[in-house]
Amino acid sequence: xxxxxxxxxxxxxFEEAPVELRCNYSSSVSVYLFWYVQYxxxxxxxLLKYLSGSTLVKGINGFEAEFNKSQTSFHLRKPSxxxxxxxxxxxxxxxxxxxxxxxxxxxxxxxxxxxxx
Amino acid sequence: xxxxxxxxxxxxxxxxxxxxxxxxPISGHRSVSWYQQTPGQGLQFLFEYFSETQRNKxxxxxxxxxxxxSNSRSEMNVSTLELGDSALYLCAxxxxxxxxxxxxxxGTRLTVL
Numbered sequence: 001x002x003x004x005x006x007x008x009x010x011x012x013x014f015e016e017a018p019v020e021l022r023c024n025y026s027s028s029v030s031v032y033l034f035w036y037v038q039y040x041x042x043x044x045x046x047l048l049k050y051l052s053g054s055t056l057v058k059g060i061n062g063f064e065a066e067f068n069k070s071q072t073s074f075h076l077r078k079p080s081x082x083x084x085x086x087x088x089x090x091x092x093x094x095x096x097x098x099x100x101x102x103x104x105x106x107x108x109x110x111x112x113x114x115x116x117x
Numbered sequence: 118x119x120x121x122x123x124x125x126x127x128x129x130x131x132x133x134x135x136x137x138x139x140x141x142p143i144s145g146h147r148s149v150s151w152y153q154q155t156p157g158q159g160l161q162f163l164f165e166y167f168s169e170t171q172r173n174k175x176x177x178x179x180x181x182x183x184x185x186x187s188n189s190r191s192e193m194n195v196s197t198l199e200l201g202d203s204a205l206y207l208c209a210x211x212x213x214x215x216x217x218x219x220x221x222x223x224g225t226r227l228t229v230l
Contacts, residue, residue, distance in 0.1 A: 042224075043209075043221035043223045044207070044219075049218060090160065094217065102165050102167070102173040103148050103150040103162075103164075103165025103167070104162045104165060104175070105152075105162065105219060106162070108159075109159045
């Protein structure tokens with residue numbers, strides 16, 4: 001089984017400041033890692049994913065994340081945030097193989113990022 | 118391509134009733150997953166269908182069921198509704214070929230009174 005912990009439930013930040021949203025996971029098997037964003041009254045949109053290869057992954061809207069296998073972490077970063085980045089962000093994992101992995105994402109509890117002018 | 122569509126967007130039911138939610142995946146996507154999102158429990162996996170077969174199921178009671186049709190459209194049904202079933206129900210479709218990205222619909226907001 002997999003579990004995901006997002007270490008901050010809310011992160012307030014000023015516009016143009018850098019931000020890091022923290023995510024740790026636990027799994028007995030290898031996993032794929034994802035960050036999704038959810039704007040009010042909308043579904044989830046993929047920001048970026050780690051499947052294999054380089055541990056630094058770049059996504060949409062200037063976000064990036066680094067996979068750290070030894071620390072089982074996948075923190076999301078952006079060097080300069082905008083008001084429009086205000087949303088809820090979800091870290092998710094999927095097991096790499098096996099029947100219990102089909103179509104199943106295990107999500108963290110979410111981090112609400114609020115960007116202040 | 119059109120995105121994932123879910124109908125209806127909003128639904129109000131009373132305890133004991135049953136409800137059916139519909140999801141149309143992106144054209145060509147054969148895998149459909151369903152999630153329940155609540156403030157207390159967050160996002161929880163309900164089940165996944167591929168080619169009309171349920172391949173995976175989360176830890177929900179048997180009141181929650183689903184099916185998938187030959188055109189990949191999917192429905193989920195909740196019988197004997199309880200107040201705790203009030204939630205946003207999200208559907209996601211996944212393309213074949215290993216990209217693993219799930220494309221989410223806008224959700225159906227179910228309120229049980």
